[in-house]
Amino acid sequence: MNSIDKTLYPTVPTRLLAGVIVPDTRIVTSAIEFAREHCEPYLFNHSMRSWLFSAALAQLKNASHDPEVLAVSTLLHDIGLVQEFSGPLRFEVEGANAAREFARTLGMEDRQAQLIWDGVALNSTPSIGLHKEPEVALCTAGIGLDWGGFGYEMLAPALIGSIVDAYPRLDMKQAFTHAVCRIVEARPDTTYDNFARDFGERLVPGYKRPSAVDLLMDAPFKE
Structure with a gap:
């Protein structure tokens, strides 16, 4: 030791x-x-x-x-x-x-x-x-x-x-951004409830996450 x-x-x-x-x-x-x-x-x-x-x-x-x-x-x-x-x-x-x-x-x-x-x-x-x-x-x-x-x-x-x-750091900010955006583009449904969605909304054209309000209102139950 x-x-x-x-x-x-x-x-x-x-x-x-x-x-x-x-x-x-x-x-x-x-x-x-x-x-x-x-x-x-x-x-x-x-x-x-x-x-x-x-x-x-x-x-x-x-x-x-x-x-x-x-x-x-x-x-x-x-x-x-x-x-x-x-x-x-x-x-x-x-x-x-x-x-x-x-x-x-x-x-x-x-x-x-x-x-x-x-x-x-x-x-x-x-x-x-x-x-x-x-x-x-x-x-x-x-x-x-x-x-x-x-x-x-x-x-x-x-x-x-x-x-x-x-x-x-080796340009960590840009490299990490590119890595997350690749996921947003390839698997957007894995990004709707986490920080990756911020990258999608700001940097990936056409990205749109569903609203949690809509998910609740569209639940298949009678009130």
């Missing part, structure tokens, strides 16, 4: 990565390599930054959590954007299914695998994710920080700079 303050991670080996103490285990290494193998460079870097931000926030808050669950869920949170893992469901659910299966192949327990599923599925729904178990909430917070700058002021500018220098 490295000679690093292990107050938060007393039972796992750790290392220092871009200024952040992170777990250094077979499971975490496998998740990093899985993300690197399947994601475009911008998406891999986004996943790495999100994980490092989530770990830094955990340490800032001294939040007790399973560091391997947090690592896997954060590192694989956008795997549903990858063509290989795309399917008929909204991309977060496709990604959650893939991440849970990945966790099971590594021998993680059912409870761990389910928390990973929750972290991936809910990462873009902070109004829910931030109020779940610590692993899910930290995953959501780290991703939100990298994606939209939510909680940016909580971390020291030098630490943020170190993480971004280690894993550059």
Whole structure:
């Protein structure tokens, strides 16, 4: 084990990565390599930054959590954007299914695998994710920080700079926008009840989501 303050991670080996103490285990290494193998460079870097931000926030808050669950869920949170893992469901659910299966192949327990599923599925729904178990909430917070700058002021500018220098953004804003718009165009019915609809309404010609009011009023029941 490295000679690093292990107050938060007393039972796992750790290392220092871009200024952040992170777990250094077979499971975490496998998740990093899985993300690197399947994601475009911008998406891999986004996943790495999100994980490092989530770990830094955990340490800032001294939040007790399973560091391997947090690592896997954060590192694989956008795997549903990858063509290989795309399917008929909204991309977060496709990604959650893939991440849970990945966790099971590594021998993680059912409870761990389910928390990973929750972290991936809910990462873009902070109004829910931030109020779940610590692993899910930290995953959501780290991703939100990298994606939209939510909680940016909580971390020291030098630490943020170190993480971004280690894993550059690579035009993340534009690349992510193109990825979401591809889903809006190909599978619009998976975007009506989530953030992807905002991209569709602003950037995809002809996109129109159904109104929840109409769905209620058109329900096949007599009043």
